[in-house]
Amino acid sequence: MIGDVPPVVFRDPGYLMVALAATVAVWLLGPLWSRVRRLVSFVDAISLGVFVSIGVRVSQAHGMSWWACICLGVITGTFGGVLRDVLRAEVPLVFRKEIYATAGIIGAAALLGMDALKVPADAGLAISTLLVTAIRLLAIRYALNRSEP
Numbered sequence: 001m002i003g004d005v006p007p008v009v010f011r012d013p014g015y016l017m018v019a020l021a022a023t024v025a026v027w028l029l030g031p032l033w034s035r036v037r038r039l040v041s042f043v044d045a046i047s048l049g050v051f052v053s054i055g056v057r058v059s060q061a062h063g064m065s066w067w068a069c070i071c072l073g074v075i076t077g078t079f080g081g082v083l084r085d086v087l088r089a090e091v092p093l094v095f096r097k098e099i100y101a102t103a104g105i106i107g108a109a110a111l112l113g114m115d116a117l118k119v120p121a122d123a124g125l126a127i128s129t130l131l132v133t134a135i136r137l138l139a140i141r142y143a144l145n146r147s148e149p
Helices: 013-061 067-085 099-115 121-141
Strands: none
Touching: 013 067, 013 099, 013 121, 067 099, 099 121
């Protein structure tokens, strides 16, 4: 998103192949959705943590401000899930009362905080990824939701 023009997805056909393979797999395995829903939620929580942390690091590498790093980290982490849900004709998790983007915001802010405290970069990345994943998994397990304003 930030200055990487053209986007890597248009330079490396491997990304298209993965997307096509995933599309075929989802189409073929669609009837099994109810059986794999828990696994998908688990993998989604891990992916959220990984992509939020990556989004923050890329934003930092491009000299973005702290608030832009948090915003872009959360966008990076949540947009794949938005696409998934839209393609399934569901309201995306990020637009429901689910603790989803909130977990990303907390993890992104924690990563920036650890950087300010001079925590080693790899440790900060791992901790923030685990933090986001843990928050999301706890929210799923205990049906924790954001309250309405």
